[in-house]
Structures are given as C-alpha cells and as structure tokens.
Amino acid sequence: MSFIEECKQAVLQDWQKILNHPFLMELARGVLSREKFEYYLSQDDYYLQDLLSTLGILVAKAQGRVKDFAIHLLYETLQGEVAMHEAIKREKGMEFFSKGEVATIYGDFLLRTAYEGDVLDILVVLCPCFLSYKEIGERLFPQAGKDIPSTYRFWLESYAGEAYQRITNELLTHVGEEAKDIPERQRKELTGLFRRATWLEYRFWEESYTFRLE
Amino acid sequence: MSFIEECKQAVLQDWQKILNHPFLMELARGVLSREKFEYYLSQDDYYLQDLLSTLGILVAKAQGRVKDFAIHLLYETLQGEVAMHEAIKREKGMEFFSKGEVATIYGDFLLRTAYEGDVLDILVVLCPCFLSYKEIGERLFPQAGKDIPSTYRFWLESYAGEAYQRITNELLTHVGEEAKDIPERQRKELTGLFRRATWLEYRFWEESYTFRLE
C-alpha cells in the first residue's frame, strides 16, 4: 500500500464524508441551488490563489524532477482550474463573496506549511485536494445526467478529464518516491498534515452547502 | 524614460561592458573556445535552477496579473532556456563543472532578495538578466555568420527569438506599472538591486571568459 493510500485509510471516515457530501450529490443530480454553487466557486477562487502561492514555494524548494513537476503543476492549475473558473464567470456572471472562514484557514495552513516545511510536507499537504477532486470527477461525472445545468457538467467534466487525472497521478508518484524509507516519526507528522487538509476539504463542502444568502 | 531605462543609464558603463564582452564577441564570430562555452553553459545551468526558485517565490508573493505573468515566465523559462540547455547537452555531450563563485553569489543574492523583498524588488532584480540577454540576442544574432558552430547559432537564436523578446517586454511592462509613483527612497534601493545584478551579469561573462581547464 502506498504511503498516500495509508494516509487515506487513516482518515477514511472523513474521506467518505467528502465523496458522499450532499453538495456533490445534489450537484451531480443537477438539483444543487445555484446560490450555493456560486458561493463555493467564489471560495474556490480564493483557495486557488493560495494554491498557486503554495506551488510557487514548492518550485522554490524542490530540485530536479520534482522542481520540473511543480512548474508543470503550477502551469496546468492556471490553464486548467483557474481558466475553468474564469470561463464559468464570464458566461454566467457571478455574485461577489468575500473570503469565508474555511478558505481563510485552509489558505493559512497551506502557506504556513509551505514556508516552514520541506518538499515532502508540501507535496503531502496538497494531496487531499487533488486526490479527492480526482475521485469526485471519476465517480460523479459518469453518473451525471445529460440534462443537468451545463455549468455543473462542465465543472464535473474538468475533474474527470485526462489532464487532471494525469497530473494527480504524477503528484502521487512523486509523493511515493519521496516518502520511501522515511522514519516513523516523519510518517506520523506527514499523516497529520494529510489529516488536517482532508478535514479542511470536508469543511469546505460543508460551508458551501450550508451557505445562505442573507 | 521608464524606470528600468533610468536604472540602465545609472549603470551604463557596466551595461556596455556586458554587451561588448569578448566572450560574446568571440561567440558571435564563432571563434570562442568550446571549453569556455561549456564552462559558461554549466554555470548557467546552476543559475537557471536558482532563477526558477526565485520565480517560484515571485509567484507566491504576487497577486493578480503579476502572479499570472510570473507563472508564465516560470513555465517559459523551463520550456525555453532550460530545454535549450538540455538540447545542447544531449547533442554534444558536456563536461561536468561544479558551481563556480559567480553563479554561487548571484544565486544567493537572488534568493535572499526573493525571500526578503517584495514583488517589485524581485521583478527589478531579474531585469538585468532578461534585458541584457534580449539585447545580446537582438544585436548579435543578425551579425552572426552562417558558418559559426551550430551550437553558438542555436544559443544566440533562442535569445533573438520572438518568445524571449515578448516575455522580456512583458517583464519590463510590469516593472513600469509597479514602479509608478514609488517614493524616492524606494527608487534608490531598487536601483541598487539593479546595479548589483548588472555587476554580477558582467562577472558571469568575465569568469567564463577567463576560465581555463587545469
């Protein structure tokens, strides 16, 4: 079992709460309220800016093949998710929301880890996001009806797409290589980072799902 | 006169010593010793790794359009210069040299500035490299004979190419926008960073030109 697979097993309950979250279930069935989706997308905009910053630090700290990978991941995130958000906002318009609690604490956690940690810390802290979105795309896009709102289809499709699946697999491969032969104490610390990021992923969906315009 | 133009005027003597450096004159005429070129290229490999790290920090610190630009600059540096170096080494083979004095102090200077400074500091400290290489490509590629070693032509061509010219112009545009309305004290500090980086560019050529295999 790969190190990330072990991490996932250690947080399995939270992981399943993400994959089965009503936000995602309703989105795939096309019945999610537009308001909740817009709130989510705006929060994910803030998250993506902090993710780009985190990847910048990863580029700075990594060497060799991981450095090149980090540059590709950065570029594909800009060309992929960030561009997908822009396309949705351009087409449909979207309300402005300020940065919410979960995006704030998740971003602070990523950036603190990036500045204080080493390459493997940064790679691991990014895994819950990439890996859960990959699984969301894989599972939910095939189930999604043809007649759900086009924005929801487009969103699901981009995580089910070949580019996203490939870059996530590369991330997992690099983690696997870097985590080989690490001592038990480091293993535990890294599992703690994975657990925290998974918990914040869960809270991200939860905050968006329970959002209500005042 | 743009801010970077002012900076250039302030260091004009060193700037001209770069543009007219015998290393470059001999390269354009095709008579530069292969040994010196290989030493230069190996040192520039070290420099490029530190440049990628510096750009990573720029991505992390920048926001909005400068952040997007920094990601593109990072990606194009990997796809452009780094790939060009790999192509030369693959084709011709190359001796291994350890990191020399100038690449060491230049890299340390870039990374310290990146971690301590703000976005404009980082943009300015990168200008002497990009701008002098752009001018080298512009001036020397058209003069270069068709019969000079293909590696030297290929090298010159890549800095004369449209992609390098465009990305450098974008860098200058961003500096111009960020440097608008800055107070005099900051202007002086930034000019100091530009001066130091220009001096290190000069020393880079000088070290490579005076290199001798033992």
Next chain:
Amino acid sequence: MSFIEECKQAVLQDWQKILNHPFLMELARGVLSREKFEYYLSQDDYYLQDLLSTLGILVAKAQGRVKDFAIHLLYETLQGEVAMHEAIKREKGMEFFSKGEVATIYGDFLLRTAYEGDVLDILVVLCPCFLSYKEIGERLFPQAGKDIPSTYRFWLESYAGEAYQRITNELLTHVGEEAKDIPERQRKELTGLFRRATWLEYRFWEESYTFRLE
C-alpha cells in the same frame, strides 16, 4: 487618535467581548474551573511557541530600532510568559492537551502573515494579543480578591506587571511610527489583520471557556 486606537474602535464590539469574557470574569473572582484554566494554559503554550516563531521572522525582516525591539520582545516573552507557564506547570502539574482548533488557526495565521508580510504587518498582527492582555492585567488584577487561587493571581499579576505594560507600550509606539503616512489602502489591509487577530483572541477565550473533559 493613534492608528491602533482606530483599529480598536473598528472592532470595539469584539474587543469588549474579550475584556468581559466569562472566562476572565470567573478567573478574577477565583471561581473558574481548574480544568478550563489548564486547557487554556496548554493552548497558550502552543500559541506562545508560534508567537516566538513570528517574532523570529520579525527580527529577520526588521532593521534598526525595530529590529532591536523585536529581539527584546522575543527575549522578554521567553523570560516572561513562557517562564511563567513553566513555573505554573512545575508547581501544580498539568494535564496534557493536544493543540486545539483555535490555537492551530491562530498560529497558522500569524506565521503566514510573518512570512508573507512586511514589518508593519507583523507588528499590527501582534497588537490584539499584547494590547488585550495588557488591558486584562490592568483591569482585573486590582479587582482580584486576595483569596483567589494563587495560580490565578500569579497569572493576572504577570500581565499587570510593569515589564508587560512597558513592552506593550513600546510595541504600540513602534506601530505608531511605522504607520505614520501610510496610504489608505494599506490602512484598510492592516485594519483587516487587526480585526482577524482580535476575532481569534475572542475565540481563544471562548474555546477554553466551553471546554469540557470527555
């Protein structure tokens, strides 16, 4: 009105919720549950380690008189609050608690700000902690009965003491000097940092007060 006074006015409601928090009211009357106090103190241990780290970055980024001040603040925090915690734990023993949610997000916020921000950002983000504890010491120590538990008296006394009052006043003086003549946009950003830190101070007390051993 000083800049920090303006910040305080902008968050006055939260400020008063801190100063009048039942945790503090009960502590000053000597009726706070020992369990809640121990939980608070353990969380403040985690906070203090992150505070020391934040002050370390401040030392690194500051120059001149602010750099010297940051070194003194760091040293006095170690000799003051950290030593006070050690004394309490040595004398009374204390249960072990892991890092709670509020200490985690507050620490992440401080460290992210420290690495990304400039000297004034770091100074401002520290103010809600130092200033509210100074006010707590000033107001509550004189009211505290002689017969409240000695640990609670000792704790209150250390924030009412001359050393803590002086160092906090010096902090405010430095913020005042650095914040003179800053543009409106920066003023707003700094007020945002002050607001966030004040909110986290409030939640710190709230989390400790609502803590229950399972």
Next chain:
Amino acid sequence: MSFIEECKQAVLQDWQKILNHPFLMELARGVLSREKFEYYLSQDDYYLQDLLSTLGILVAKAQGRVKDFAIHLLYETLQGEVAMHEAIKREKGMEFFSKGEVATIYGDFLLRTAYEGDVLDILVVLCPCFLSYKEIGERLFPQAGKDIPSTYRFWLESYAGEAYQRITNELLTHVGEEAKDIPERQRKELTGLFRRATWLEYRFWEESYTFRLE
C-alpha cells in the same frame, strides 16, 4: 571526533589561514593600522545585522531546546558584540564605509541558507564564525601586550570572555546533538556549508587587511 571537529579538519588549511592571518597578528601586537580596523569593524556591523536576521529565522524554525537557545544566542549577540561595537564607535568615532563585497556575499549566503535550509543547516553555517572568533579570543588575548591600543584589547577581550566561550560551546553541543545519526549525503552537504562559511571568514579578514583608503 565531533561532527564540527570533522568539518574543521576538512577545511584545516583555510582554518589556519584565519587563525594566523596578519590582520589578527598585527592587531594582537597592537600595530594594525587604525584604518584597517575601522574598515573591518564597519563591515562586521553589516555582518552582525545579517547574523541577527539569520538567528531570527533560526528561532522561527527551531523547536524545543534549540528554539530557546536561539533566542538566547540572539539576545547575547545584541547585548555582546553589537553593544561592543556601539561602545567602540561612541568612544572613538568612526568613519562610514558602505557594505563591501565580502560582507555582501556572506550575508546573502547566510540568509539564503536560513530561508531555504532546516535547523541543522542554519546551526552549521554559523559555526565557522563563532568557533573561529572563540579560538581567536582564546589564543590571542593572553598574548596581547598590555600596551596595545585599548580598542584592540577590548575587542580581543570580548571574544576571550566567559560569555562568548560559553555560548559558542552551547552552539557546538546543539550541533553535535542534531547531527547525530544523519545520513552520509546530509553530512556532505553540511560540510559544504561549513567550508563555504569558513572561506568567507577568511576573505573577510583578507578584505579588511588589504583595504586602503582612496
């Protein structure tokens, strides 16, 4: 043999060139030109500011006993060396010199290492400075004549003093503990950092000794 003793053996030639440098020989005999001493002291002012910054980052990155030690080292450097410099300048006046080449590249090297490296990297990179000054104080102060200029005596005395010797020994103890059981590859990298810092110590003396007012 301790790890740092091994490092010292690896750079023994440079180490002896420091301990026997004419700058120090002439200083101990009282015949060093005042001009060279003033240039040295001004450069060491710049170095000390960068040293304080480096120690700040060490505080931020370290945990437990090393964090406490780093705070003490920072404080004692301010109260010791920095205050000693201030005393000399107050008493004797001193010319202003701008930051020279060696102080610049040494400072950049320290700060880059501090931001990029881990706790042990930072501890090791500081050793050549502390350890060589400790040895300078130990050896040369007892030899120094009573009639040499009082400034030179005062300077030597401060490195021969109990406080400096103790703090340096503590630094070496911490390095010894942190370096226990590190893999060979890390050992080599750390030796490289030690070597570079030793070389810069040597060049520091050399630059000051060859300094001439224009």
